[in-house]
Amino acid sequence: MPDKLIYDRTAADVARVNELMRKVRAGSATDAERAEWLGGRMKGAWNASDLNRINDWLAYLTDFLEAQGYSAAVFLRHTPWTKADFPTRNDIDRIRRSVEALQNCFFALPDWREIVYNGTMNFDQANVLEWDLGRIEIWLQELVKAANIRQANTLFMQAGGVFNA
Known part of the structure; x- marks a missing residue:
């Protein structure tokens, strides 16, 4: 069976993606935030x-x-x-x-x-x-x-x- 479906995305998930993108581009992201960003599994994107x-x-x-x-x-x-x-x-x-x-x-x-x-x-x-x-x-x-x-x-x-x- 395929991976579990995701249908509970929210505006907060999108805001988190935008926040991390801003931090990564500015060079102010922590190691944990960079890992989250690079993980490719954020619901907001x-x-x-x-x-x-x-x-x-x-x-x-x-x-x-x-x-x-x-x-x-x-x-x-x-x-x-x-x-x-x-x-x-x-x-x-x-x-x-x-x-x-x-x-x-x-x-x-x-x-x-x-x-x-x-x-x-x-x-x-x-x-x-x-x-x-x-x-x-x-x-x-x-x-x-x-x-x-x-x-x-x-x-x-x-x-x-x-x-x-």
């Missing part, structure tokens, strides 16, 4: 680890859906994102369309959050993408549980069973 996690979740959920007989028009990145990569609007919109394509395999999910197509990616929209991926996985797990109840050779499916009476 979208970075390669976030983009790779989302791509991993897209691949995982696409495979999960295919195993259940569904297909989605998901466009995966085939090379990992690096710190040197800078996502373009086309890259971000491709991710947005892919998340929506997974959701479109269902009827409207009740806890789906709206994906906004605009020229930016803020912490709210980053949260939405990862939230929606998490909800898809929950609903897929529920779909599988429901399908397993009705498998052949169960009380429900045997000759004379509830569904075959």
